[in-house]
Amino acid sequence: MQPTQWLDPESCYGAVKSRDRRFDGVFYTAVRTTGIYCRPSCPARTPALANVSFHPSPAAAQAAGYRACKRCLPDATPGSPDWDVAATAAGRAMRLISDGVVDREGVDGLARRVGYTSRHLSRLLAGELGAGPLALARAKRAQTARVLLETTALTCADIAFAAGFSSVRQFNDTIREVYAASPTDLRGRRGSRPTTGSVTMRLSVRTPFAGRALLAFLAYHLVPGVEVAGDGWYARTLDLPHAPGTVRLDITDALDEGQTAFVTATFGLQDLRDTAAAVERARRLLDADCDPVAVSDHFAGDLVIGPLVRATPGLRLPGQVDGDETAVRTVIGQQVSVTGARTVTGRIVAEHGRCVETSIAGLTHLFPDAATLARVDPETLPMPRARGRALVGLCAALSAGDVALDRGPDRDDVRRALVALPGIGPWTADYVAMRALGHPDLFLPTDIGVRNALAGLGHDLPSAIAASESWRPWRSYALMHLWNTLMPPFPTDPQEV
Template sequence: MGGVMDDDQRYRAVHSRDARFDGVFYTAVRTTGIYCRPSCPAVTPKRANTRFYPTAAAAQEAGFRACKRCRPDLTPGSPEWNLRADVVGRAMRLIQDGAVDRGGVGALASAVGYSERQLNRLLTAEVGAGPLALARTERVQTARVLVETTDMPMADVAFASGFASVRQFNETMRAVFDRSPTEMRAMRRTPVGEPGTVTLRLPYREPIDLARMLRFLGDRAVPGVEEYRDGVYRRTLSLPHGPATVELSEGAGSGHVLCRLRLSESRDLADAVRRCRRLLDLDADPRAVTEVLGGDPLLGPMVAEHPGMRSPGHVDPAELAVRAVLGQQVSVRAARTLAGRLVERFGEPLSTGPDGGLTHVFPSPDVLADADPTDLSIPVARGRALVGLAGAIASGRVDLGPGCDRDEAERSMMELRGIGPWTAGYVRMRGLGDPDVFLHGDLGVQQALGAGGGRDTLAWSPWRSYVTHLLWASLVRTREELA
């Protein structure tokens, strides 16, 4: 949040109940044994009794329980993990993606090139908790959503959340929340939706230009996979245990996005939520972005006109990579049409049948790797680039996973025939969630920069992805004024 904070600065944020720091750090009170978000409305504790932790997992490991009033587990994630490209940042993204639940700590350590002992030492030193504790916190958050928003039997909630047993589930929930799952369900305030549907609120740091972001996604919506109508964006998801659909819109009031998920398997809930958060860049820190860009002579007016500008990500980097190739040297509308044809031909129909305009999940790299590049309704050279990229992703030669090395991913993409700097950079910016990508060769960016196109962009780091979107937004506004 604009630099490393010391404990005195953190305490001042707590004293002023500054919600911008929710999720960036957690405050614990020694005399009560409770940890809170910085904006907790309770009486500010004495400085001598206050401890600060970088993650909820660290506070839990130190023996503190979650506050029942401010519910610190329901905060935006820290923007630090998208920003950092080091081992800790990559490991945190993998843990949030469920890597420990899928393959254990050994697989996590191997993915980032460290031993289990080295990785545990690094994470404990940096974030105050090891991989198992961090993964446990992810499981607890998923379980709380299922307890409070569904009527699923508690045993199903336990296993869907990743717990090894009902007993472990009950003990962990009581330790973290000081309530049993049954008591939490009895006190819930969220109405239960129709069977198979989970409705939840995705928190963010204000401000946010959500309407513009949903419109950005809607303008690029691929027929059959996505649709946008009356400010509501919907799409299909391909999740580990089956397909799903999601609906995203502005929530009543402020501070959250309304998210409605229809899942094939409840155990895919955490994965679906993470993908939606990445799609909408909900863990961003708009204050830090404004501090860097707001004073720039060129960008300052754009920042003021578009407060809360985000850098939209994507739910599936592989899908985005294929769509980026389809979009080479064509308009956004033409790219949508081409992608729609690809979906109709190679996509997997929803097993539950059409849901409004949603009919298919986007074709997987495995399927596209076997396609005939001369029979894709696009120039043969681009068809070969698409099939080659899909094959490289399917084989693992190009790694676009949440814990990948972004530099290596970009390099490996550009080694493929037909993949240039724009395509690789676009995938890095949106698919991999890198906040510091500037698309120098993008025609729209060059048009928006005008005579300033040759300037050094280093002063805009580490938020150059936001600059790219600001420049695109300025072009849209100019076209609207001329229309």
Template sequence: MTTIMTGAELDPDEHARLYRAAASRDARFDGVFFVAVRTTGIYCRPSCPAVTPKSSNVTFHRTAASAHESGYRACRRCRPDTTPGSPEWDVRADAAGRAMRLIRDGVVERDGVDGLADTLGYSTRHLNRMLTAELGAGPLALARSQRAATARTLIETTSMTFADVAFAAGFASVRQFNDTIRQVYAASPSQLRASRRTFSGGGQLSLRLPVRQPFDSRRVLDFLAARAVPGVEAVRGDTYARVLRLHHGTSVVSLRVRDDSVTMAPAMHDLRDLAAAVQRCRQLLDLDADALAIDDVLGADESLAPLVRSAPGLRVPGHVDGFEVAVRAILGQQVSVAGARTTAAKLAERFGDAIESDAATGLVRAFPAAATIAAADPADLGVPRQRGRALVGLAAAVASGQLALDPGADREETRERLLAVPGIGPWTAAYIAMRALSDPDVFLDADLVVRKAMRSIGADASQVERWAPWRSYAVLHLWRQESENGASR
């Protein structure tokens, strides 16, 4: 993706390209960049229906935080802060991409900028300099922008007190919350609440998650339903529910998943975990993927084109817990999806933490924590001994902090560390990278179902390189091809 600079740093050709994109009002660019108007002091999403300003009066920003730092407020008409996230941050494996994924997960609120820098392996000063040069805003400003967007959603869609909203959004004080809302939206929290269009709260926290279109909701639900661990997660109709193990406790979340929208109903143990819960649910459903760009690349291949046409907007489901998906990947070695699910259910029943039963969803426990599995005897895990040793070795590495399994981890380094765990081979490490690390460019060339699907569509290994950087999505198309023909992975 072309680097988007701001103001005088932007070369004329790039400015003209972005201006044409903004003038087209193409919603595909929403969240990818933002348009700030000097004469009004506001910034918009590219698809804003307002009259397009003169080219000389606009600057372009890669993040909302950059626009905020430059003194612009969010447009009240197009609400640029409610756009889906930029797909760039899920694709990029560099430090800026990792930083954005960690900031969205709430690392700055939990550990501060020093903690973020530590995780990335940089000094705080260098991290600030790098992100400001790359994104137009430092980590504090990026986190502050996310807090403001979360707060606005809660102000307008719930009856929560403003003190609770400030707490849930990650602000350190009500004063900081008030000042930020006024600066970003040119309105007080009271004014935002008074101007909301509709409200159907009734005490139930409910959030609408923006979705980048097209979105194949049915198949992402089918994927999750086939792997749902009883008691931990459930799929009923168009709703997926599960127990989340978050930083401040265990919560339950329900997601009503449709092609045009996703509605999240979280029952939070601690409101400080709300932003992280939202981001993990977005990652689970792959809501920020640039489906049109992905389909363009994969659909250009003669063998894959029919699969892409039959399932536009197909997503690669991520996960809410990297350790959980890694455990389930090990359990899934050389067995069917149904077999792995059964084993995971037994493991969760024996080692998972019980929660107060949720009557609406039937959920009763959290998936086992890494420390719990690390302390277990491999012979007690209900799997072959070698697989049990792999589970304990993985859990020990995660519990000790030697191995991070989240979208902010260094993908190459993490795969190397996974392969160093006895019992984890290339297929397992690649599958974990695809789902736990949200790596969009993983190809499971050793997967038996993938090989069978390749033969059935007449594709060979020489074509795979042309599917980059979206080979994870090619894998999902190939799995779908075989699944709908009676096989599964």
């Protein structure tokens, strides 16, 4: 992630002139003569270089007095891929802001999660993103509100609180200031009606997007009671800050390179204040902010990964909706097959998970939280005793806050804390960092799946593993491409999943 003063005007202007979609979400173009800001790929006539300035975030452009372009909707672009690549404190803070931490816990809560004082974090965010945490959170609320206004029939009062505003008046004032339009203007002629708890939104993703491969991975690893999947869709329960919820994602391939595609997400929410958190967690699951073109370009010409990238362009790194859940599932799956891990995890969910009522058949439980599992007698868990003790010890550390998997702390610090726990080895820590923390540059050379994939492709194992150093900083995607060669065909009957 580049600090504000490091945005080179010549390079940025070159991207704007070519309408390069790869830079959408990386920086924003503000036009002095019109008072608006746009994404680099905006189809409007390119302004003169003397009339533009460049900003690293919508909040920075808004703070400078610009409003969002109504044609290219710059605030609706996927987030910057640098948030996960560099994983600086600013990038980690942006993940938490998108999850609604500032709305729930304030700036002090955000700073505590990232590991800084609130004053230092504000300086850091202002330097790298051009705005402080409150302005960044405000921009995120405005963007969520606009999407809800344009895509749902929720009343304006419901949308105000769903987006995180503290009052309808604050919502109205912010929408007018950011978009130079009233909420009614943004909604158009469509009417509104009281919510029934169901919110349908479109989640933007960069293309190419190998949706079917992502769906196959999620379906292959699903846990009964918590997740279900069928041909073209995946759904699961969500343990959200205010109340339980569900999400159903309609996932298909979108292979036209350099475009912005959309995944339809239908959220079932008991409390509309959880909208922002639910959206961010669904985006994490989809790896929606990935730059697949940068990944594929890096592997062009590589003898091992290059052919796999060409065969499945836009393969994503499956994320998670809850870091603690990912860690627990990883420990359960140590040294057992995926099918065996699903069975064991399903039994633990049925015994210790919280029952919930949902409108989606098969979704019956929330995944048990760390505090609940920390109180379980390891001897009663359906797994070897040593692994049961490791699982309970991990959950005790998670519930006590000794290990945090919310993407706030530094990733290297989290890994060291995980490896220090009894029964948690490097493979487990790296897998958790890859899935729970979105680490794009991890490789598991001892993984049996990696070895089987390389052998199946006819590669010499030592040579291929040695070549993995050249796959930085995208080794996690190389790993996914290798695992993808081992995936069974996705069943078309939901009952088979």
